[in-house]
Amino acid sequence: MNLLEQIKTSKDIKQLSRKELKILAKDIRERIIEVVSKNGGHLASSLGAVELTLAIHYVFDLPKDTLIWDVGHQSYAHKLITGRNDIFDSLRQYKGISGFTKIKESPCDGFTVGHSSTSISAGLGICYAKYLNKDNSDVISVIGDGSLTAGLAYEGLNQTGDLKRNLIVILNDNDMSISPNVGALSSFLSRTFSSKSLQSMRNQFGVFLKSLPKIGDDIYNIAKRSEESFKTFITPGMLFEAFDFDYFGPIDGHNLDHLIDILKNIRNPKDPVLLHVTTVKGKGYEPAEKNPIYFHGVGSFAVDTGKSKKISNGIPTYTQVFGSQMVKLAKTNEKIVAVTAAMPEGTGLIEFSQLYPDRFFDVGIAEQHAVTFSAGLSSKGLKPVVAIYSTFLQRAFDQILHDVCIDAHPVVFAIDRGGIVGEDGQTHQGLFDFSYLRCMPNMTIMAPKDERELARMLVTAVNHDGPVAIRYPRGTGVGVRIDDHPQPLEIGKAQVMNKGDDLLIIAIGKSVCEALKANKLLKDRGISATIINARFVKPLDGDLIIEYALKIKKIIIVEEHVLDGGFGSAVLEMLADNSVTGFSMKRIGIKNRFVEHGPQDVLRQDYKIDSAAIVKAALKLHGKKIE
16 A cells, blocks of 8 residues: 555645655655546646645645635645545546536635636635634635736735735746756745744834834834845845735745745744745656646546557547638738737647747736737737637636727637537536627627638638637537638528428537437438528527528527527527517527536536437427437
């Protein structure tokens, strides 16, 4: 039995020696690699945070003390030592444990996370609630350097410093370059400055200086500035000191002895504290250390080589199609620029960035800025294409509405991962975009049924004089050939895919393929269907839909989206506005709930939005027996 198997709760590690903790760190890394190689997941970030995790649990008392992981993709070690080792094989699996922290999953998970840069704001809220409840336990927010590119993190820092709450923020820095000599010196000084005796002496001396008549406040401020200037000279802490945080670091995030010593020193602080630790992404697994970007979010792989186990079927993903079409369009249209928010690989824009570096912008985890920046570009004649995942674009709702749509700036939103995303779960499913975009004046919304249509929609979008959103799914296309020179679509015009007299199926995006599958099964049951590929959520092809709704009184609307305010709602509103009545309708989509993690096809079946669900709804509308 290895040491990890003896750890049932985080309290068990407090019984270990520091030497045993280092052995435990090795066991944890092996367990993480073993499971992620089979299940996929966020490997590099979790391997980099092992020692930091152990030090936090060794020093603090969870769950009485509250630990919040920003995003949560670095929390695998945390899960393993908080009673989830026995079920860790179910990581990101259907009905298994989440790849992020969830309040409902463990009392040691201080906050449900999944999106970036929330830990400081949430931590401050929890910290102040504890203060009002006369609870003096600690709150620790761990945030990565990437998450500090978002404005929300600075809003949290600003209010924390203003309220003088005793929040402990740990900056897990695995990307910034710090010279070894500076790191060693600042590590020593930080451990010295953070000692309880020195902090107490410093506070007492400050009180003494302030007590001096007339000149006390002036001398205190001079002393304070001198100390800050000295610390700034040998540490990168000026920014955090400006927010009224006591800054310590950088500390080697893989040196357990140093981590434990300084965490003990900064427990129960009187004022906000920021501890800066430096870590290595993928620590302990050479392939991940060499290629941390690939192993940030990885599928199954062979442990000995690090190579993917996935066998390609030769069909490109929608992301790849988007990326290749962007390169082609940019070659002939110098006004096209690409904008993304820390996801150049995930959105397929690497080739574009290499070929057109002056026309590519990665703004960091700052979706709000990305949108308003793009509006500015557009206002001066450029054609910005903003490539962001559906779940992350939610963060920029006001910027789309206010900065893009009011003046109808021709910004193109390439919304990747629309619909069921899969193993990343409820925080990442792209199931709300139709609803939050459809209400915006001047916005045009499209969703392709296949990769050929995606290429045509992109051409349509860059030639349209107004805001456009193209929403496409995660994963491979259906295998159709893409035109060498894709032609634009007529805005607001749908496509009749099949004609039949018994049933009208109106579908959008990926759901069109499910409707076509269902049609084949319905033919065997004696039901002939007209299938409309809507193509556009806004504007709808009202004339075409009304024409068929007046002829065919049994209607099914299908979308991979929540039903509330989605595509089906748009169709119903349009029919009502045009006084079309007398039909029977079934809407197929996601009910008002969050979709958990699991394989995409399994989730579509479980949430009843696949071809089988369409067949069942059709049989019910026709009063036929459902097998």
